[in-house]
Amino acid sequence: MFEQVIANHPFFIGMGEYNVNLIAEHCTNVDFKSGEFIFKNDTPAQQFYIIQHGKVALEVAGAKTGSVIIQTLRDGDILGWSWLFAPYRWHFDARSVEQTIALSIDGRWLREYCELDHDLGYIVMNRVAQLTIQRLQATRLQLLDLYGKSSERR
Known part of the structure; x- marks a missing residue:
């Protein structure tokens, strides 16, 4: 049922x-209402999502700044x-900005499967590392917007 979505998504190509068929067996459809938290910082992280339709804000809560949107994810x-x-705990909050439909993939299973298939594990690790870099760069840019350049703070 989910094979086509997985097979055609850039993350899974190759x-x-x-x-692809095995991963598709470990997927479910999920639906989030506008404003609903998909996950919260420091809660267990056992899955990941492909956003099919909608918008999701990745947020960081700060004591002085309140919630800051780091990045908005889309289809x-x-x-x-x-x-x-x-x-295996979330590092951000993820909140649906509008009704969002996503494919949830059992990350815990995939992590364990990658331990058995190191070739696949290398591909997954490489692609997740790229996602991590993108999120960290978005966070850096948001911090620069919030706090300005270091020379301006003096």
């Missing part, structure tokens, strides 16, 4: 038909990378 974007790295 993972082979067998792996086709991958949401979540914390399922792959110990201690």
Whole structure:
């Protein structure tokens, strides 16, 4: 049922038909209402998502600044990378900005499967690392917007 979505998504291209079909067996459809939290910072991270339709804000809560949107994800974007790295807890809040339909993938299963298939594990680790870099760059840009350049603060 989900094979076509997985096979055509850039994150999964090149993972082979067998792996795509296996991953598709560990997917479910999920639907989030506008304003609903998909996950919260420091809660267990055991899955990740392909956003099919909608918008999701990645947020960081600060004591002085309140909630700051780091990045807004849209159709086709991958949401979540914390399922792959110990201690397997979310590092941001994710909130649906509008009704959002996504494909939820069992990250815990995929992490365990990658331990058995190191070739696939390398591909997954590489692609998740790219997502992580994108999120960290977005965070850096938001911090620059919030606090300005270091020379301006003096």
